[in-house]
Amino acid sequence: MAIDLDTSTGTIPNYIQESWKRCQSKGIDPATIDKEHILGEYELTEYYEQYEELLYYSSPILEDVYHSIHGTEFLLLIATPEGYILDTLGEPSFLQQAENASLRKGANWLEESKGTNAIGTAIVEKKPILVHGHQHFFQDNHFLACAATPILDPDGQLLGILNLSSHQQNYHPFALSLVKRTAHSIEQALLLAHTQNQTKKLTKDLDFIYDHHPSSLITINKEGKITRLNFAAARTIGCSEQSTIGEPISSIISGLDPFTLTAAQEQKFSFKNQVFTTHILISDNHDQSCVILQGETQKQKGELTNRYHFTDIISNDPDMNETISIAKKVATLDISLLISGETGTGKELFAQSIHGASLRSDKPFIAINCSAIPEGLLESELFGYEKGAFTGAKSQGQAGKFEAADGGTLFLDEIGDMPLTAQVTLLRVLQERYITRIGGITPRPIDVRIIAATHKDLQKEIEAGRFRADLYFRLNGFTLKLPPLRNRTDLLLLAEHILSRLPFKKEKTELTEDAKAFITEYEWPGNFRQLENVLQQAAFLANHNRITKSLLLSLCPSSTAPIKEEQKREQKLMSLREHEIALIKQVLEQTDGNISLASKQLNIGRTTLYRKLKAYNLMS
Numbered sequence: 001m002a003i004d005l006d007t008s009t010g011t012i013p014n015y016i017q018e019s020w021k022r023c024q025s026k027g028i029d030p031a032t033i034d035k036e037h038i039l040g041e042y043e044l045t046e047y048y049e050q051y052e053e054l055l056y057y058s059s060p061i062l063e064d065v066y067h068s069i070h071g072t073e074f075l076l077l078i079a080t081p082e083g084y085i086l087d088t089l090g091e092p093s094f095l096q097q098a099e100n101a102s103l104r105k106g107a108n109w110l111e112e113s114k115g116t117n118a119i120g121t122a123i124v125e126k127k128p129i130l131v132h133g134h135q136h137f138f139q140d141n142h143f144l145a146c147a148a149t150p151i152l153d154p155d156g157q158l159l160g161i162l163n164l165s166s167h168q169q170n171y172h173p174f175a176l177s178l179v180k181r182t183a184h185s186i187e188q189a190l191l192l193a194h195t196q197n198q199t200k201k202l203t204k205d206l207d208f209i210y211d212h213h214p215s216s217l218i219t220i221n222k223e224g225k226i227t228r229l230n231f232a233a234a235r236t237i238g239c240s241e242q243s244t245i246g247e248p249i250s251s252i253i254s255g256l257d258p259f260t261l262t263a264a265q266e267q268k269f270s271f272k273n274q275v276f277t278t279h280i281l282i283s284d285n286h287d288q289s290c291v292i293l294q295g296e297t298q299k300q301k302g303e304l305t306n307r308y309h310f311t312d313i314i315s316n317d318p319d320m321n322e323t324i325s326i327a328k329k330v331a332t333l334d335i336s337l338l339i340s341g342e343t344g345t346g347k348e349l350f351a352q353s354i355h356g357a358s359l360r361s362d363k364p365f366i367a368i369n370c371s372a373i374p375e376g377l378l379e380s381e382l383f384g385y386e387k388g389a390f391t392g393a394k395s396q397g398q399a400g401k402f403e404a405a406d407g408g409t410l411f412l413d414e415i416g417d418m419p420l421t422a423q424v425t426l427l428r429v430l431q432e433r434y435i436t437r438i439g440g441i442t443p444r445p446i447d448v449r450i451i452a453a454t455h456k457d458l459q460k461e462i463e464a465g466r467f468r469a470d471l472y473f474r475l476n477g478f479t480l481k482l483p484p485l486r487n488r489t490d491l492l493l494l495a496e497h498i499l500s501r502l503p504f505k506k507e508k509t510e511l512t513e514d515a516k517a518f519i520t521e522y523e524w525p526g527n528f529r530q531l532e533n534v535l536q537q538a539a540f541l542a543n544h545n546r547i548t549k550s551l552l553l554s555l556c557p558s559s560t561a562p563i564k565e566e567q568k569r570e571q572k573l574m575s576l577r578e579h580e581i582a583l584i585k586q587v588l589e590q591t592d593g594n595i596s597l598a599s600k601q602l603n604i605g606r607t608t609l610y611r612k613l614k615a616y617n618l619m620s
């Protein structure tokens, strides 16, 4: 039978006429439905996955609708924008007829397959469609009355079609409005879920920004107690998050009174030898305030401020404790000190702590690394120069480290690497307590305490003619020897300390029993710094916040087992050395030879890097 396209009666809606024309132009025969393709289980599952969200949020709503119109002969269904029916819900008495007409899961109801029909035409028109009886293009479907409407996703894109079908005799005039209201409820549910996800994501992003913000951020409640702090704040105040949450901010940061903080006014206070400015952000409900601490580094003429104190030295080792108590005593005596110890044993930590406990603590602590400065420049760095003293000199001249440290402490790191000519000048300065800038004639009095440090055996250096004996005796008012990690009995305490103040980790990281055994037995050639590096990396990589022995082994180059015997140690040091040389070369290449950048990437001090470059003959 041909469809009568004479619509002069005006009873056929336009969208039906348009659809009929589309079907005719495609040559679809209204008398025969083509052999249709019904999705198999596998294909259907793929669609279920693709439209999981639509099905998840629509099914409880469809259940509700089903119960409210229960008893009438109808079928509710959800179809994809590709026309495939994904889910059906209906009265068993009508279900069989519907199935016979292919209103079932996996069937396709695009106009191309089924001619004019509510699902297919709603997909084309993207609006609610009612197709009644003979308005269906195929004769076999004339018994149906179907109302369908698009379901849009939160971005307004077509996500699916909701359709209500019944026998045309049972057609209810409210069918279309029911379908529209139901589709609207599904869209609302999708929108709500979408907004909640967005909010969650935003909260996550804001959390990330808070945690990783370079400023120190501390959130306090109305009672002035800390409710949250970020990594920078934990570093600034030197406490882990676990130990500070719930504590009054004034007990953690003495000098900061939370009750006098206002958004309008900054407050300045002094903490750990630094001046901090607070800015405050007050949240809407005034229950939580975010305090921003901004440190103003007290750079007093020099380049390095005193940061460490004796309280920063972690130890439960009898020898180390003895060294600390001696250091505390000699700190107040205004004599020169020599600190010896392997790399990473804490020489600079001690030097800063001694300065902090000395009568000079309010004056500068200036550090200079004698191995890091090219031989020809060391003297001008130490003693300064007058204008025009040499090519490239600043026109107004420059004060040296001795002048910068005036009244305070000058830390001469790696003194064993100081060239002999500079040793002569240094000795003269220490004897006369005057310096004369290079190229100048005016002697300037200086009042500086010298703390020198070395990882070398200076006695051997003297014997080899590389270090002046008279300078050694002048520097060595007292010698502090720092034990290497392998001789210490408190490695687990150090490890726990390092793990408790990880800048990037909030949860507690634990060591398994075999990891603890490994830590106490391993040789740790890089001492504290190596232990710290390895544990930080391990904490980062650990599964379920548990550091295992095998993880530590993988991070300690060339270590397959704890190494105690001499022979094994030799072997390890050899391969460690090779590994290290390759790594240093690679990083230097990547950083174009920039020592600061390279040392940062290698996570070692500039001093150590210079020393290694020298030792491995890598200085070009």
Ligand SMILES: Nc1ncnc2c1ncn2[C@@H]1O[C@H](COP(=O)(O)OP(=O)(O)OP(=O)(O)O)[C@@H](O)[C@H]1O
Residues within 6 Å of the ligand: 312, 313, 314, 315, 341, 342, 343, 344, 345, 346, 347, 348, 349, 350, 455, 528, 529, 605, 607, 608
């Ligand atoms: N007992 C300790 N307690 C806490 N931290 C320590 C301790 N010993 C060393 N450290 C830390 O180890 C790192 C290395 O210390 P430091 O720079 O003082 O060593 P160093 O002997 O001067 O090293 P280098 O010879 O390579 O310059 C620093 O981050 C320091 O804070």
